[in-house]
Amino acid sequence: AAGVIQSPRHLIKEKRETATLKCYPIPRHDTVYWYQQGPGQDPQFLISFYEKMQSDKGSIPDRFSAQQFSDYHSELNMSSLELGDSALYFCASSPATAGGFIYEQYFGPGTRLTVT
Amino acid sequence: DAKTTQPNSMESNEEEPVHLPCNHSTISGTDYIHWYRQLPSQGPEYVIHGLTSNVNNRMASLAIAEDRKSSTLILHRATLRDAAVYYCILVGWETSGSRLTFGEGTQLTVNP
Numbered sequence: 001a002a003g004v005i006q007s008p009r010h011l012i013k014e015k016r017e018t019a020t021l022k023c024y025p026i027p028r029h030d031t032v033y034w035y036q037q038g039p040g041q042d043p044q045f046l047i048s049f050y051e052k053m054q055s056d057k058g059s060i061p062d063r064f065s066a067q068q069f070s071d072y073h074s075e076l077n078m079s080s081l082e083l084g085d086s087a088l089y090f091c092a093s094s095p096a097t098a099g100g101f102i103y104e105q106y107f108g109p110g111t112r113l114t115v116t
Numbered sequence: 117d118a119k120t121t122q123p124n125s126m127e128s129n130e131e132e133p134v135h136l137p138c139n140h141s142t143i144s145g146t147d148y149i150h151w152y153r154q155l156p157s158q159g160p161e162y163v164i165h166g167l168t169s170n171v172n173n174r175m176a177s178l179a180i181a182e183d184r185k186s187s188t189l190i191l192h193r194a195t196l197r198d199a200a201v202y203y204c205i206l207v208g209w210e211t212s213g214s215r216l217t218f219g220e221g222t223q224l225t226v227n228p
Binding site: 004031033035042043044045048055056058090092094102103104105106107108109110 | 148150154158159160161162165203207208209213214215216217218219220221
């Protein structure tokens with residue numbers, strides 16, 4: 001079965017640089033979530049999109065922005081990178097969450113970002 | 117957000133059942149109880165979820181207390197591959213939307 005695809009899998013950037021992470025959800029999933037997991041920490045919710053509109057926002061720094069495109073893939077753009085941004089970034093997708101039912105989320109393998 | 121409480125760690129032997137407890141005394145009436153697990157160096161993986169009734173799937177069973185203030189994830193026969201951090205998460209439109217709020221979880225060790 002098709003899974004969530006994330007690219008790149010590894011990324012090394014220097015401080016103050018910009019990074020773009022991409023997420024391709026499971027086909028027919030129209031909701032995408034982004035999570036950040038720092039070293040030794042639990043995943044933290046950043047932001048989510050439903051039908052190309054931002055649906056929820058968590059502890060995402062102002063330096064980060066994200067969007068969902070017409071083909072439902074999503075990109076997380078990170079600017080002015082700091083050492084503390086070094087983390088695993090996971091994307092997850094789920095079927096439509098309309099109608100009051102909350103579906104399970106399927107996670108990608110993550111992008112490991114290292115800021116030096 | 118409604119909080120959950122789980123033991124930091126648990127240990128089991130291979131091929132034995134494992135019962136992972138979760139307390140959620142402040143659960144809202146519309147909150148679903150979701151369980152995810154995270155194997156080392158992998159993304160979280162959905163395990164099971166329920167609202168009021170006990171649930172079974174190919175991976176596990178979920179037993180929900182009648183007052184919904186606690187639940188137990190049951191792995192019927194633990195394998196080495198089940199060694200992971202298990203997260204009990206409450207999800208509900210009125211409290212947290214559809215986002216997952218990960219707590220500290222339970223680190224499950226499976227001994228051969």
